[in-house]
Amino acid sequence: MQFDWDKTIKEILAEKMACQACGTLGDEMIVGYTRNAEAAEFAPRCKECTDKTDCDARKLVVVCEACARKFRVNGAPMDETGMMAVVMEECRHNLEDSIDYLANYWKEEVEVEYDDMSRGLHEVDPEIFREEDSWRMRLEEEYIQLHRWFREHGQPIPDPGWRSQYVEEVIALGYTTLLGD
Numbered sequence: 001m002q003f004d005w006d007k008t009i010k011e012i013l014a015e016k017m018a019c020q021a022c023g024t025l026g027d028e029m030i031v032g033y034t035r036n037a038e039a040a041e042f043a044p045r046c047k048e049c050t051d052k053t054d055c056d057a058r059k060l061v062v063v064c065e066a067c068a069r070k071f072r073v074n075g076a077p078m079d080e081t082g083m084m085a086v087v088m089e090e091c092r093h094n095l096e097d098s099i100d101y102l103a104n105y106w107k108e109e110v111e112v113e114y115d116d117m118s119r120g121l122h123e124v125d126p127e128i129f130r131e132e133d134s135w136r137m138r139l140e141e142e143y144i145q146l147h148r149w150f151r152e153h154g155q156p157i158p159d160p161g162w163r164s165q166y167v168e169e170v171i172a173l174g175y176t177t178l179l180g181d
């Protein structure tokens with residue numbers, strides 16, 4: 001009988017979590033937020049930050065205890081399921097922000113004319129709309145992956161009603177979403 005080393009190692013690793021900063025493995029990691037600029041080097045949402053030396057954004061990170069201290073992470077120790085719930089919550093916040101922007105926030109930018117405020121962003125500034133729309137699509141793809149993770153691991157989706165509420169909001173704005181119809 002052939003021994004499938006690759007698979008075995010992967011299975012062992014799958015039951016562990018890895019520190020995003022130093023790679024240490026563990027059953028639990030600190031999951032939380034930091035504004036530390038150095039954390040932009042490994043924070044998932046900062047992959048596309050152009051100036052990582054100057055990023056004071058609130059960053060969600062998953063780190064070991066030593067790195068939590070080093071990067072002053074405001075968080076709590078969690079297992080994989082707890083971590084995935086926080087990641088899903090953050091994805092939902094990002095989607096809500098995107099919808100708020102499409103519905104209202106863009107109208108409050110100083111350069112927007114009063115008469116344009118009754119129109120949609122896709123009419124007033126198609127280019128900015130396309131940018132926002134593709135960001136939202138990427139978040140929705142991420143959401144679908146997270147959803148799949150909960151299903152594959154037999155874990156209940158936290159606050160499952162969120163999804164249909166989000167879909168209604170997007171459709172009310174006259175836009176489409178990958179999360180339903």
Ligand SMILES: [Zn+2]
Pocket residue numbers: 019020021022023024063064065066067068
């Ligand atoms: Zn670490």
Ligand SMILES: [Zn+2]
Pocket residue numbers: 040045046049052055056057
């Ligand atoms: Zn950043």
